[in-house]
Amino acid sequence: MKRNKLLIILISIGMMACNSKDNSLLVDVYETSAAGNKLQKIEASENTKADVEIRINPDEKFQEIIGFGGSFTESTAYLMNQLGKENRKQILDAYFGENGARYSLTRTHINSCDFSLSNYSYAPVEGDKELKHFSIDEDRDDIIPMIKEAMVVSKDGFKIMSSPWTAPVWMKDNKDWKGGKLLPEYYDTWALFFSKYINEYKKEGIDIWALTVENEPLGNGYNWESMHYTPEEMVDFVSKHLGPKLKADGHDVKVFGYDQNRDELNEWADIMYKDEESSKYFDGMAIHWYASTFDYMPEALQYTYAKAPNKMMIQSEACVDAEVPHWNDDAWYWKKEATDWGWDWAPEEQKHLHPKYVPVYRYARDIIGCLNNWVQGWIDWNMVLDTQGGPNWANNWCLAPVIVDPKKDEVYYTPMYYTLAHFSKYIRPGATRIGFELNDEELMVTAAQNPDGSIAVVVLNMKEEAKEIKLALGEQESSFRIDAQAVQTIVIHKEK
Template sequence: MNKTKTIAGILLMTVVMACNSKQEKLMIDVYETSAAGNKLQKVEVSESGTTDLEITIKPEEKYQEIIGFGGSFTESSAYLLNQLSNKNRKLIIDAYFGEEGAKYSLTRTHINSCDFSLSNYSYAPVEGDKELKHFSIDEDRDDIIPMIKEAMAVSKDGFKIMSSPWTAPVWMKDNKDWKGGKLLSEYYDTWALFFSKYINEYKKEGIDIWGLTVENEPLGNGYNWESMHFTPEEMVDFVSKHLGPKLKADGHDVKVLGYDQNRDELKEWADIMYKDEESSKYFDGMAIHWYASTFDYMPEALQYTHAKAPSKLMIQSEACVDAEVPHWNDDAWYWKKEATDWGWDWAPEEQKHLHPKYVPVYRYARDIIGCLNNWVQGWVDWNMVLDTQGGPNWANNWCLAPVIVDPKKDEVYFTPMYYTLAHFSKYIRPGAIRIGFESNNDDLMVTAAQNPDGSIAVVVLNMKEEAKQLKLTMAGKESAFKIDAQALQTIVIHQDK
């Protein structure tokens, strides 16, 4: 045997194997936000000899299409932007909608006033104006409309807007009050016309409304701020006989979402809204909130609702850490188990377990991942900007927001919540398809989606107090890297050209 040829052959095989090994690496970029201080920071992918966890991505397993992620244009947020310097106003708008920012793709705003308004108001203030001859959106021209237009100007891909009423004008209601009460049946057609006029008036401003929810929190809010009550049957009646036909007759191509409240009563609403073709034909889907529990994302209710009507949308239309005054320039607080919600103090004893103290960053990341993995197609935060008190809010219903400002000092604080949301909104784009994965360990929460451009975004949440060595595999390729303790990562897998 020719030893020289044998050695040469072995060397050649080693080189080939080494080359093949390089070709088998996944092409990835990793971005991390962590309690240690990373803020959507691109981190180095470094090999390690040990692996704590393995995640296998399965692009062949396809689930729901993603509509988008974002936050809400409230009068409070828009008013605060008006108090800031042009520089800081632009900083915030760019951070939410610009190419270098979070690239929000799905947003919400309110029809008439809500608790995050400066006062109570309606676009139809004249009592008995059934034809809405005095309808006007002038209340929005100083704040909400300019904020939306500035966002549109910097958003390269654009974004969708959902609009939600908290209440009809008081003269249309049985109790003649902003809080509670029901829409009088004699005004069902007028209220349907109200939606149509709202869409038209915003269109005149160059703003298209993508979707409507019929009523924010139709079960009420304890008469604390603007509300109007519907039973599921009443909402179906209003939509099927009044709102749906009116929108169709007026040529509005707009999504109509029902319910718009907490997941704990979702099944009952799904049963009635999706009872048959007649009840469901004008509903494009369901809007949901998380306030029944910001800890339990209630996968059974989400799975049930999807199974009831697989072709209908399911959108998380509102979430925030409520009943809290923001902590200013204190990143560490947002990673600590100190925050509470309304239920910590006020929930009935049998529901206390649904409202534990919880890390704010985890509330958001955990809920978004849980929602995505159970058929939800969009996730919308509440206020984009609040002040150091958690307002302004005429009902003193203080909350957190991803961006906090001190208008008197013209200062801006991007909380860790901003970066948490950006992990999803920036890298999982509209039209993405959620895809399957397998994990050999429950220590991490994971979701994955394939974007229209072919890239795959994998979001991983590590709530443990120690870093983990992670191996990601897909289609025979792999990459190994570390996720820090108490960290959120988005791994972008670039497909071969």
């Protein structure tokens, strides 16, 4: 009899242990914080007094995620050439390796841009309408080798979006690198230019996934390479020239319109997506974040999605203006001290959109805000810059997630690098954004289910106090603490 009682007790304890195990989510938690964590793995807790609850709803599905990453610019690739082999490899591993950020979506420029060493075009010969002298030789010393090395490092591969800042000056009405418009007599030549670019890169073993028609078609105040389009002009060029040419030449490449700030996105959506004829060659809209340091403009993103739910949105460029000598001070990236172009240059009625800001918050807040409003990919600007924020022929200094001093062969990974990795490393291409419920308005959250079934939840805590969180999925849950001023990624694994 006593033996039976003992057996019953042991069975009961075993069942309780099983139930306890069954009720716990299998999670890995990674944190980057102002206190010094850098993608640090932290342990889940048994805290039952969590004030914050995040409930994941995987049955509520939204957009597919294309990827996250940064840009191959001439400035970045040139600096990589100045480093020793060990540091060069370390950076490529940090961005593309399995133990690094695993970048999956990238961008590069067609012809020169502000982050080039000088002005150049692949078609320098004036009047060469058939582009017989077209050549990508300018890219062979820097951009092309860097892309190829990244391809070797990347296990899953990555997509490349290419954008022109301007056509060759001889095709433009002002015959200048800055501003002006493409002359109608060269519309077909400029369309041929894109086709040749894709072909020449393909010969190098590099596939171009997507094109944007023009970087910042509204201009940049004539400060560096640019070429202006109205929405109507861009639609005309794409629908009658670029789209048909790419199709005729057999290019399976995506075409994105606009490629500038979200504050004028609605107007472009209205015209690009006016009807089947205007939109048929556009695969989506490319956008930038420079209209505001804090407002990710969800209304414009929602409006654009509603206008064309079958088209994509890709955030194609973002960066922090350079703040010398703060570049290697971790603490600075967590303080509200950074300023952007609008701090000095914005019209008075737009000044409120450009206050001082916290760089880490700006990145994490914008990525989360974009994902929660139908954006499918997010691309940072330069991957590597020097301690001044260049090199840059236009003296348009900016920061990058990785800063190098080529003279000393030194490398500094800023907190922005780790912030971006919270998304790129754990939310993989082909993931689907899923629903969640959150009872704390002070946190920002997004969630996505990866193709392998794992779920990545990214949490941003901008408050100066830590928070205790309970994460729930169905009947299972896990508790953990997010530090003050921190970004956290929780990976929920499938039960084995």
